[in-house]
Amino acid sequence: MSYFNNRKPTSEHVYAETVIWQCSSCNCWSREEFVLANEPNCPVCNSKMNRETKNIRVE
Numbered sequence: 436m437s438y439f440n441n442r443k444p445t446s447e448h449v450y451a452e453t454v455i456w457q458c459s460s461c462n463c464w465s466r467e468e469f470v471l472a473n474e475p476n477c478p479v480c481n482s483k484m485n486r487e488t489k490n491i492r493v494e
């Protein structure tokens with residue numbers, strides 16, 4: 436495991452461009468793979484959600 440011992444900060448995380456549904460009215464969003472509807476409404480405020488890509492933490 437010596438190749439992991441390179442003094443990188445432990446707070447370093449992996450981010451990836453991911454397709455999400457973003458609410459048009461509030462900050463609520465959900466990863467597309469967890470949304471079954473074709474045109475979902477926000478679970479918080481029931482507004483329309485827009486399909487976007489977002490750089491989110493995956494690890």
Ligand SMILES: [Zn+2]
Pocket residue numbers: 458459460461462463477478479480481482
């Ligand atoms: Zn909302």
